[in-house]
Amino acid sequence: MDVIFDNFSLYRDGFLQTLRICALAVIGSLILGTVIAGFRVSPVPPLRWVGTSWVNVFRNCPLTVVLFFCAFGLPEIGVNGAYFWFGITGLVLYTSAFVCEAIRSGINSVPPGQAEAARAVGLTFGQSLSTVVLPQALRTVVPPLGSVLIAMIKNSAIVGAFGVGGDLFAVGDTLTSARGEAALPVLIGVVLGYLLITIPAGVLLGWLERKVAIAR
Template sequence: MGFLFEDGNFALFRDGFLQTIELSALSALLALLLGTLLAAFRVSPVPVLRAFGTGWVTIFRNTPLTVLFFAVTFGLPPLGVHFSHLVFAVLALGSYTAAFVCEVLRSGINTVPLGQAEAARSLGLTFGQTLTQIVLPQAARTVLAPMSSVFIALPRNSAIAGAFSVSELYSVQQGFSDGVGYSIFAIFFWVACAYLLISAAVALLFRFLESRLAVAR
């Protein structure tokens, strides 16, 4: 298993590890922002917005992530949209994950008593103000556990980006596998450890948030 510390191998592994973290972090940010917006659409009183949110969730949750990567990477450039491979990967992975974030948040919104929104409206708050100031803060505290599962899965899903010219851990693993004399078991061991480290960090972050924002029972 010492191949990792041979000349140049550690630098390649480190760069792939950092690229995976960057891709996961940017995708998570996009998914959180877009998922929150979609959740607002799903509970909006405007039929068009509800239909848009429902359509997005239905399409993206039922489309294989690999197909979505193909659609973004090879479908957008002919339309005049040109970004780096990393940005295309963030768009694909963030848009896909946003559908799951949306449904988790919507389930949290549904747990907030209806009287909360009715009281807010009686005070003259608009739908947007009620949602952002009253409903979402309460919903977010109740969905931390299922939301953690979504974001723990995200770094593992990012492995698909390696097949689309993004130099993350999967592509590094492929490069090592093509090398002469390297044990495939040693390669997968280190790659698995890297993904485990990222997932554990995400889990610890959400555990910390749960302890700080725990709802009194």
């Protein structure tokens, strides 16, 4: 375990970089997934087609393929940038499909009379969705949405393999490959870093689930 304490600053920086990747990906996935869920339940057929196609493509495509496309395909069509942002983009695109389905299941659980009442008082589809349906739907999607987001945090390790740099995956690679440290203690340090993110996230989501259950 000495390797962890001897390289504590390296692990700390990797933890903070991984935390940054996860935070940005969570925000992007929630925003994009909510928009796509709105498309999925839209009364406009082209929007429903876009939402359905989005989910079918990204939910059934391996994350590594999505990341390869973002990292190596986008530059081929003139979209250039740092691998950090390519990695986050791929993670957001992939996770948004699962977020969309979790939110859509919550929307479908809201009694139809709620949306009908909103339309009866003159609200548009967008207004009824954002002010009436979604606030009720989000209370029921905390457990599945939490599972999706925790899976995304673990998937961020795959993003590190695409040259993002500085994250926990890169720390493990640096210590084992460049410095010749023993793999087992290095990987234990990496695992502990991810557990420091996923366990508090699980506790927070459990508290949030109980909180909204009481409020319903």
